[in-house]
Amino acid sequence: MMFNDGAAEPQNIFRDNSWWLRVCLFIMFLFATLLRLDEIRAPGHLLDREYTSAIFARAYYFRNNEKVEPWRREIAVTAKNQQPILEPPLLEYLVSLIYRLMGREEIFFARYLTIAFWILGGIFMYLIAKQLLSIDHAVVASAYISLSLWVSSSAGASSPIH
Amino acid sequence: MMMLFLISLYALVLYFEKPSLRRLLLAAVFTGVTLFLRPLVIYAIFCGFLALSLYQSKNWKKIIDLPLIIFSVVSLLPSLIYYGYGILFADFMRSKVSSSFMPYLLIKKDFWLGWSDLVI
Numbered sequence: 619m620m621f622n623d624g625a626a627e628p629q630n631i632f633r634d635n636s637w638w639l640r641v642c643l644f645i646m647f648l649f650a651t652l653l654r655l656d657e658i659r660a661p662g663h664l665l666d667r668e669y670t671s672a673i674f675a676r677a678y679y680f681r682n683n684e685k686v687e688p689w690r691r692e693i694a695v696t697a698k699n700q701q702p703i704l705e706p707p708l709l710e711y712l713v714s715l716i717y718r719l720m721g722r723e724e725i726f727f728a729r730y731l732t733i734a735f736w737i738l739g740g741i742f743m744y745l746i747a748k749q750l751l752s753i754d755h756a757v758v759a760s761a762y763i764s765l766s767l768w769v770s771s772s773a774g775a776s777s778p779i780h
Numbered sequence: 781m782m783m784l785f786l787i788s789l790y791a792l793v794l795y796f797e798k799p800s801l802r803r804l805l806l807a808a809v810f811t812g813v814t815l816f817l818r819p820l821v822i823y824a825i826f827c828g829f830l831a832l833s834l835y836q837s838k839n840w841k842k843i844i845d846l847p848l849i850i851f852s853v854v855s856l857l858p859s860l861i862y863y864g865y866g867i868l869f870a871d872f873m874r875s876k877v878s879s880s881f882m883p884y885l886l887i888k889k890d891f892w893l894g895w896s897d898l899v900i
Contacts, residue, residue: 621793621796621797702875702876703866703872703873703876704876705817705818705819706816706817706862708817709781735781735782735783736782736783738783739781739782739783739785739786742783742786742787742789742790743786745790746786746789746790746793749790749793749794749797750793763782
């Protein structure tokens, strides 16, 4: 069953794989990335979730890290154990790997990851709408998810729900 | 995560466009990972599955079929194991249950008035 047979209707603005479409999508996703990077150090909207995530990421980063003093490691584990487990802390573990890669702990490193996830999400939104409706609809849908104000400010947060 | 949710929906769309066991399992595995990490999107994903299924079959009586059962089992299994273990045995999820599942609210008038305020 084809949802969208791919035949371009005359009133469509974009045509599949056209130069104009590629340029628009590139500019849109670039702008969405820059919008988020601009506020990468700003406090998020879900501070409690970000706090919990940061505590988990720190504990994973300190674990088996010879450069960290044992007392700091112990406090990090104690703080982690006091946090509720809401979902499997996969994002926090990935963030701890970034900390290791960068050699230091900065909360905003996590946001690079969530920004990348949101941009990839925008690409999949485009693919879904293109498959179900048309390229024009797909551009609007991915623009909404990438550029709308609430989504872009919320997407800067570094908690797993993003 | 929003990205995994959208990947799951995309996999579902691909399955319904050209149904095959391989595509169904792919969609179920992606959905399984998504639900494992973010169980609350279960409603959106299953509503998406049912909507596409209804669109395809044009008959609501055929909604519950073998693909739905396979999809449900494969996608729900990881979450059921993890969260079931956390709630019933390991205890690390019990606080989450008491703060998230409050069925007594369903018979409270204020609960429904609050929802209508949100909607309107």
